[in-house]
Structures are given as structure tokens and as C-alpha cells.
Amino acid sequence: MHNMTIQEEVQQFGYVTKSLPAGIDVKGKIFRLKQEKNAVILAHYYVADEIQAIADFVGDSFALAQYSQKVNADMIVFCGVHFMAETAKILNPRIKVVLPDLHAGCSLADAAPEEEFRVFKAQHPEAVVVSYINCTAAVKAMSDYICTSSNAVSVVKSIPGDKEIIFAPDGNLGRYVSKVTGRKMHIWDGACIVHVNISEAKLVQLMKSQPDAQLIAHPECQSSILDKAQFIGSTKALIDYVQNSTHSTFIVATEAGILYKMREAAPGKKIFPAPAMENNTCACAECPYMKMNTLEKVYNAMHFEAPQIQIEPHIQEGALKALHNMLSI
Numbered sequence: 001m002h003n004m005t006i007q008e009e010v011q012q013f014g015y016v017t018k019s020l021p022a023g024i025d026v027k028g029k030i031f032r033l034k035q036e037k038n039a040v041i042l043a044h045y046y047v048a049d050e051i052q053a054i055a056d057f058v059g060d061s062f063a064l065a066q067y068s069q070k071v072n073a074d075m076i077v078f079c080g081v082h083f084m085a086e087t088a089k090i091l092n093p094r095i096k097v098v099l100p101d102l103h104a105g106c107s108l109a110d111a112a113p114e115e116e117f118r119v120f121k122a123q124h125p126e127a128v129v130v131s132y133i134n135c136t137a138a139v140k141a142m143s144d145y146i147c148t149s150s151n152a153v154s155v156v157k158s159i160p161g162d163k164e165i166i167f168a169p170d171g172n173l174g175r176y177v178s179k180v181t182g183r184k185m186h187i188w189d190g191a192c193i194v195h196v197n198i199s200e201a202k203l204v205q206l207m208k209s210q211p212d213a214q215l216i217a218h219p220e221c222q223s224s225i226l227d228k229a230q231f232i233g234s235t236k237a238l239i240d241y242v243q244n245s246t247h248s249t250f251i252v253a254t255e256a257g258i259l260y261k262m263r264e265a266a267p268g269k270k271i272f273p274a275p276a277m278e279n280n281t282c283a284c285a286e287c288p289y290m291k292m293n294t295l296e297k298v299y300n301a302m303h304f305e306a307p308q309i310q311i312e313p314h315i316q317e318g319a320l321k322a323l324h325n326m327l328s329i
């Protein structure tokens, strides 16, 4: 059997599989590589604590997009999921963007395949297309505006009232935006497997046992959970809310990785993650894709500069335009 090349490994496994010797100082090696390669490490709030701890910037999807657009470096190491790394590359094509594991996908991006979306769009030829940033670059290129959970309401509000709107691919976010803005939209019914796995029954039990707690939720949750929430917002908005609120106890209905920065921002407060239907290691909501990022894969991605994100030239222009339309609102 021949030794696999890096490209063969990435093709077969989605990441570089070389393992580091046991006991090695991986963080130290990552820091040295960062300087050598003039790299920045970006992380979403849902990745493991130890990765958030070494990142140069941790943010929600919107802040990560803004940061990627402006950053001056030779390499972005994107500790998040595939559509986020693609977004960084679209916004800053000059920079090498590596994703520690190419298989770190997203159920929302998977819910809207390019060809099916093209057909849906053709059924509503007059509609303005607003796509949640959790979609593929190809779907972005077919969109007029991109939005994130922090600006979906303002993006939809900016569209003249007499225009039809397609909203994709998150059905829960779409229905929430429709409720807040009063706009009827053609909503693509995709879902985030992590947020819809939050158990309403177990949540109600937890709320009973913590009567002083405020429930705060991400808009990817189902409407039955959003209806019970005192505050709804993006991951960054949820962290800011807990930090600035006069309340001291919270139940947080989103992916549990958020607790790392939330507890750092509001050290004195009691924070409970919302319970998931299926029991996993934490009995809370965990994104299996975000958790594919490990320190070893981060190191390998930087060292071997693989897997790298490439955007097909015919997609770049349209996707960039839709992202700019969001960033300029």
C-alpha cells in the first residue's frame, strides 16, 4: 500500500489524518505556526471550548463574516462549518482559507440542494430571494440578499412591502421573521438538526424546577419553544442579553458551546443549557459538525494548508453580491 498524499487523505477522510506524538504541546505548535504563516484563527461559539480559547476571534455568523472581510492575513483557519469557511473565502478571495474538517457541514445547507432550489426559485420568478447564510455558495449565488440570525428581520424589513419574498433554507427562522415583520413569504422548510432536537417536554420540566430563570432562545428553534422565550436572538445577542440583564438565572435554548463565552461574559450568573430529546454526552443540544473541529485537525490544517476552500469562479460574483447586499444594510 502506498503512503497517501495529503490530497488523497483529504479526499478520502475530509481532513489530514496525521497524528501528533502523544504529550506534544499542540497549542504551542499552533501558536508558532500562526506566526510563521501569518494566520488568524476564527471560531464560532459552538466549537469546543479549547478551540475557542486559542482563537484570535470568536463570533456569531455575522461577526465572523464581517471579520473575514476585513482581516489582513495570509491564512484564515476557520473553526466552524463549511458554509462559514466558504463565506470567508467569498468575502476575501485573496486569503487562503482552511477548514480543519471538510465534512463539518450543516443540515440547513444540506436541506437546500442547488438544483432543487433553482426549481423553487423559478416557481416564484418575481420574488426577492433572501437566503440565510447557512446555505451553500451556489445557493448564495442565486440569492439577492444573505441574512444571518442577527439581521434577518432588518433585511426582510428593508424589502419594499409590495415585493414577494422567498426565504430559505431555515423554516423556523423564516416563520419567526414572518411573524415579527408581518410579511408573508415563500419559506423553504429546512431545519437545524441541533435546535429542533431541543425537547419541549424536558424544557418545560426544567422551567418548572427553575421558576426564576428566563428562557432565551435562538430563532432556529421551533415556534413552540420560541413562543415561551423572553428573548430571541443570535448567539452573540444571547450572550449580550445575559451579560446586560438584571436577571441572574437563564435557560439557554441553543447549542451548548455558547456556554463557554456566556459564562466568561457573565461570571456570576446561573446558566442552564436547554435539554435535548436524545441523550448525548451533555444531555443538551450539541452540533456534531461543529464538534468535528479538534486541536489536532487545526494544527494539521495549518501545517499542510489543507483542506483549503475554493469557490468556483461562476459562483463567486453572485454570492459576493448577495453578501454585500447584507453587509451594506
Ligand code: 13P
Pocket (backbone or CB within 6 Å): 059, 060, 061, 062, 106, 134, 148, 149, 150, 192, 220, 233, 234, 235, 236
Ligand atoms: P448565529 O451564529 O447567527 O447565531 O447562528 C447560529 C448557527 O446555527 C450557526 O450555524
Ligand code: SF4
Pocket (backbone or CB within 6 Å): 046, 081, 105, 106, 107, 108, 134, 192, 193, 194, 195, 220, 255, 287, 288, 289, 290
Ligand atoms: Fe448547522 Fe445547526 Fe450545526 Fe448551526 S448548529 S452548523 S445550523 S446543524
